[in-house]
Amino acid sequence: MIDRLIAKIEETQNPTVVGLDPRLSFVPQYIKEEAYSNYGKTPKAAAKAFLEFNKKIIDGIYDIVPAVKPQVAMYEQYGAEGMQAYIDTLQYAKEKGLMVIGDIKRSDITSTAEAYADGHIGKVKVEEESYTVYQQDCITLNPYLGSDSIEPYIGHCKNYDKGLFILVKTSNPNSGEIQDLDVGGEKLYERVGKMVDQWGQSLIGKRGYSAIGAVVGATHPQQAEKLRGIMPKTYFLVPGYGAQGATAKDLKGYFNEDGLGAIINSSRGIIAAHQKQPYQSKFSEKEFYLAAREAALDMKKDLQQIFR
Amino acid sequence: MIDRLIAKIEETQNPTVVGLDPRLSFVPQYIKEEAYSNYGKTPKAAAKAFLEFNKKIIDGIYDIVPAVKPQVAMYEQYGAEGMQAYIDTLQYAKEKGLMVIGDIKRSDITSTAEAYADGHIGKVKVEEESYTVYQQDCITLNPYLGSDSIEPYIGHCKNYDKGLFILVKTSNPNSGEIQDLDVGGEKLYERVGKMVDQWGQSLIGKRGYSAIGAVVGATHPQQAEKLRGIMPKTYFLVPGYGAQGATAKDLKGYFNEDGLGAIINSSRGIIAAHQKQPYQSKFSEKEFYLAAREAALDMKKDLQQIFR
Known part of the structure; x- marks a missing residue:
C-alpha cells in the first residue's frame, strides 16, 4: 500500500489528500434541488446530493492529487443511505485511480x-x-x-x-x-x-x-x-x-529529508473553495469542482515552499 | 436517560444488558436459508438474517432485561444493508420498550x-x-x-x-x-x-x-x-x-452500596446460548430465542449473588 501511495504522490508531485467531508451547506443549490425533487427533503436526498457532489469534486481533482479521504461521520449520520453514498464515493474514487483513505477512526x-x-x-x-x-x-x-x-x-x-x-x-x-x-x-x-x-x-x-x-x-x-x-x-x-489554522511553513518538520513521510489533508479548503475568495469571484456555483481544482493546485504550490 | 435506565433495571430486577452482536455462525439455519433464497449469499442476505435473528432474540428477552447493546461493527461490515439492519434493530428494540445502548465507540x-x-x-x-x-x-x-x-x-x-x-x-x-x-x-x-x-x-x-x-x-x-x-x-x-472469563463474584466492586451503578453486558453467552450446554439439549435450533431467555434468566440469578 505505502509504495502505491508514494508512487501516486511522486506522480502528482503533490503530498495532498482531499478530505471528502461534505455538508449540505457546501453543496450547490442545483444538486440539492434535484435531490429534493426526487426524494423530498430526506436523509436519502442528502446522501444522493453528497454522492453527486463528491463525483464532481473527484472529476475536478483526480489527476492532480494522489488521494482522497472521505470522513465516514458525514455519511453515517444519514443512516443506511448515507453509508451507501460513502461506499459509492469510495468506488468512484478508486475507478478514477485515486488512493482512498477511509477516515473511520474505529476502535474495538x-x-x-x-x-x-x-x-x-x-x-x-x-x-x-x-x-x-x-x-x-x-x-x-x-x-x-x-x-x-x-x-x-x-x-x-x-x-x-x-x-x-x-x-x-x-x-x-x-x-x-x-x-x-x-x-x-x-x-x-x-x-x-x-x-x-x-x-x-x-x-x-x-x-x-x-x-x-x-x-x-x-x-x-x-x-x-x-x-x-x-x-x-x-x-x-x-x-x-488551512481551516484549522496551520500553514505550509509549519509543516517542514513533518517530512523527512527525502521529501517524503507526510501527506497533508485539506477538506473544506478545497471542497468548499467555491464559497470563498478568491475562488468565489472566479467560478460560478456550478463550477464548484473547478474551484476545488484551483484550490488544490494552490495548495500544491503552497506546499512546494516546504521543499525549497 | 440515566433515570430511565435505572427505572428499567429496578423494574426487571436485572442489571443485565444483552449484546446484540450477531454473527452468521450464531444464526439458525432456517433463518439463513430463507435469507439466501431471497437474496443469494450476499451481504444483504446476512443483514436480513441478522435482523430476523435479533427480532426473535428481542421477543425472547424484552420483558426480563432492561437494555440491549447492538455492536455496530457486526452490521457495518456488511455495508449499507448492514447499517439498515442495525437501524431496524434499534427501532424494534425501542418498540419493545427496551433501553438501547449503541456500541459505536466513535472518536472524532x-x-x-x-x-x-x-x-x-x-x-x-x-x-x-x-x-x-x-x-x-x-x-x-x-x-x-x-x-x-x-x-x-x-x-x-x-x-x-x-x-x-x-x-x-x-x-x-x-x-x-x-x-x-x-x-x-x-x-x-x-x-x-x-x-x-x-x-x-x-x-x-x-x-x-x-x-x-x-x-x-x-x-x-x-x-x-x-x-x-x-x-x-x-x-x-x-x-x-461470561465469554471473556469474568464471573459474578468478580463484579461486586463495580456496584455501589445502593445496589446500583453498573450494568453487565453479555453477548454471545445469551444470543448464542442455543449452541451450548445446558441450553442446547433443552431447546431446538428454532427455539434459540427461548434458549436466550433462559440464559438471560440464569445470568440474572447469577448476578443476584452479588447482592446477597
Whole structure:
C-alpha cells in the first residue's frame, strides 16, 4: 500500500489528500434541488446530493492529487443511505485511480475489530462467497485499547495490501489532555508513536516506509518534529492545514529529508473553495469542482515552499 | 436517560444488558436459508438474517432485561444493508420498550463529532426537516482525543435526554498498554475516570447518577473498585462477563452500596446460548430465542449473588 501511495504522490508531485467531508451547506443549490425533487427533503436526498457532489469534486481533482479521504461521520449520520453514498464515493474514487483513505477512526477488540477489519480493508464472507464492501486502501484507527485492538487490522494489511493511519497526536485544541500526559519521562503521544513504529516494522515497503502510518495534526509542529525523529519510517497523515489554522511553513518538520513521510489533508479548503475568495469571484456555483481544482493546485504550490 | 435506565433495571430486577452482536455462525439455519433464497449469499442476505435473528432474540428477552447493546461493527461490515439492519434493530428494540445502548465507540472532533452526535443521539437536519436516524438512548465513545471530542455529545445528552458510556478501562488483555500507564502518580484510566466524572457533573439525574457513564471491563475487578471510588456517580457499562472469563463474584466492586451503578453486558453467552450446554439439549435450533431467555434468566440469578 505505502509504495502505491508514494508512487501516486511522486506522480502528482503533490503530498495532498482531499478530505471528502461534505455538508449540505457546501453543496450547490442545483444538486440539492434535484435531490429534493426526487426524494423530498430526506436523509436519502442528502446522501444522493453528497454522492453527486463528491463525483464532481473527484472529476475536478483526480489527476492532480494522489488521494482522497472521505470522513465516514458525514455519511453515517444519514443512516443506511448515507453509508451507501460513502461506499459509492469510495468506488468512484478508486475507478478514477485515486488512493482512498477511509477516515473511520474505529476502535474495538477481538471479534469486533475483526468485523471492522473484514469490512473496511478485507473481505466479508457469506458462506463460500466473499465480498469487498468498502473499497479503501487504508483507514484511520484509534489506539486507546492497545495492541489487540490493532492486530487484526495488521494481518489484513499484509493479506490485502492495505494500510493504517493510527491516531497519535490529533489536531484539536484539547488533544493534549490525554495525548500530552507525561508517562514516565515522555509524552503519551510519543509512547503511542513508538508503538505505531513497532507495529509497522513488519510492513516496510520498498521505499523504506511502513504501511502502518500515524495521524499527526498540522497544528502541532514541535510535537511532529519529535515524532518524526521517533518514527522515521512512519508516514504521517496530517489534518489541520488551512481551516484549522496551520500553514505550509509549519509543516517542514513533518517530512523527512527525502521529501517524503507526510501527506497533508485539506477538506473544506478545497471542497468548499467555491464559497470563498478568491475562488468565489472566479467560478460560478456550478463550477464548484473547478474551484476545488484551483484550490488544490494552490495548495500544491503552497506546499512546494516546504521543499525549497 | 440515566433515570430511565435505572427505572428499567429496578423494574426487571436485572442489571443485565444483552449484546446484540450477531454473527452468521450464531444464526439458525432456517433463518439463513430463507435469507439466501431471497437474496443469494450476499451481504444483504446476512443483514436480513441478522435482523430476523435479533427480532426473535428481542421477543425472547424484552420483558426480563432492561437494555440491549447492538455492536455496530457486526452490521457495518456488511455495508449499507448492514447499517439498515442495525437501524431496524434499534427501532424494534425501542418498540419493545427496551433501553438501547449503541456500541459505536466513535472518536472524532469538531464538525465530525457533531455529525456523529446528530446522527446517533440527536437529529439530522435536511433543510427545515429533521430526522432521528439511529434510535439509541446512549452510545459508547472513545476519549483519546480529549474534551472537545466529547462536548458535542454532552450538549445532545442535555437536549435529547440521552447518555454516553465512555471507554475508561476496557476488558481486553492488552488494554493496559495505554490505559494503565502511570501519568504522574495515577494510571491513565484513573485520570480518564476523573475526566468522565467531571464531564458528567452537569447531567446528574434524580437518583444521583450521571447520564455520562464509563465502560469498565469485567476482567479488571481491582481497577474497577478503584474507579468506583473515584467516580461514585458514574454508571459503569461492564463488558467481559461470561465469554471473556469474568464471573459474578468478580463484579461486586463495580456496584455501589445502593445496589446500583453498573450494568453487565453479555453477548454471545445469551444470543448464542442455543449452541451450548445446558441450553442446547433443552431447546431446538428454532427455539434459540427461548434458549436466550433462559440464559438471560440464569445470568440474572447469577448476578443476584452479588447482592446477597
